Amino acid sequence: MSEEEKGGTAWRSLGEFIRAQRELANLSMRQLAEIAKISNPYLSQVERGLYKPSADVLKSIANALQISAETMYAQAGLLDDSKGEAGSHHGVEHAIKIDPQLTVDQKEALIRIYRSFTSKG
Amino acid sequence: MSEEEKGGTAWRSLGEFIRAQRELANLSMRQLAEIAKISNPYLSQVERGLYKPSADVLKSIANALQISAETMYAQAGLLDDSKGEAGSHHGVEHAIKIDPQLTVDQKEALIRIYRSFTSKG
DNA sequence: GCTGTGCGCTAAGTATACCAAGCACCTGCT
DNA sequence: AGCAGGTGCTTGGTATACTTAGCGCACAGC
Structure with missing residues (x-):
């Protein structure tokens, strides 16, 4: 399936x-x-x-x-999941928010696109 | 070394x-x-x-x-180099790449947009 | 048409990670 | 003197990671 x-x-x-x-x-x-x-x-x-x-x-x-x-x-599941960098799904949004190269407008645009992708199709 | x-x-x-x-x-x-x-x-x-x-x-x-x-x-010497993105500005790109909710096409789109934002400042 | 070169995959072999059984040794107990 | 139970190590085998040779297919140029 x-x-x-x-x-x-x-x-x-x-x-x-x-x-x-x-x-x-x-x-x-x-x-x-x-x-x-x-x-x-x-x-x-x-x-x-x-x-x-x-x-x-x-x-x-x-x-x-x-x-x-x-x-x-x-x-590969070879690290103890204590790290929690990949699993959390705010990872992308967070990375966008703290990126010093992006303007606020750009951040909003990226996050909007990201959410449109992830918010169920 | x-x-x-x-x-x-x-x-x-x-x-x-x-x-x-x-x-x-x-x-x-x-x-x-x-x-x-x-x-x-x-x-x-x-x-x-x-x-x-x-x-x-x-x-x-x-x-x-x-x-x-x-x-x-x-x-074991299995982590030491691999400075692929550690020090560079790939935070957002990295987060996008490893996000399991995104399809490959979506990743490409997001990364392309991100690069277009950061390439000219 | 045929030939050459790219792609991903299969088949068969080699190298090596890993296990079960057992050895040699020591130490304490009777 | 035994033997019971501990240590780390060796041997011989099986499972699996990994390679080299080669297949079938698609697309270029002659």
Whole structure:
């Protein structure tokens, strides 16, 4: 049933998260695999959840995708959830609010768009 | 670069760190292995640096020793670099990327808008 | 048409993380 | 002298992370 029906991609697995991040970065599997120094078939299998990569592969992939290793581990469920950086859904709004580069108008616009995306489709 | 220069107590290896923590907690190998749900021979091998444990074993050991998983990963050298966004202005972009409620398309849209705001100031 | 190059995926193999059983040693008890 | 119960370590096997070779498909140029 519907993976997308909640209006968002709630990552069922680490693999889906990685795939989404890879596509966000506009990288092909071979490109990402090359940067992360792993083989492309293995990346394929990881993204489909067939294997759970070891920590240093995870770190390598995180680096290649320019996201922090901590975020990666959090997604992999390998950090104790005491951190609470990814889970809270005011994360985006909060980040917008405290961004010193944005004007108040811009913040309001971004938050409005963000809410339109998340407020049920 | 050696780990020594990171200041403070420098453990030559993850195994030595684990062993020291275990002894500090006055636990035998079998006791710790039991709590961490791993076998005691394996723990022995890990402490002597013969094998590098996977992330979830690491987490389990950290849990059993009542130290944070992050400390463990840092000791394992799995967190140290990855400065992908730590110091840069990616706070908002990062929050967007890891938000599970957004679809990939929505993320792209938001990030594009955000960049358009921040690129010209 | 055919050829070359990109994509993601499959198949089969190698490397290694991890476990169950057991060994050698020590210490206390009878 | 035994044996019971503790320690850490070795051995041999199984499960799984990871690689190399190659498949099938789509889209370019000759």
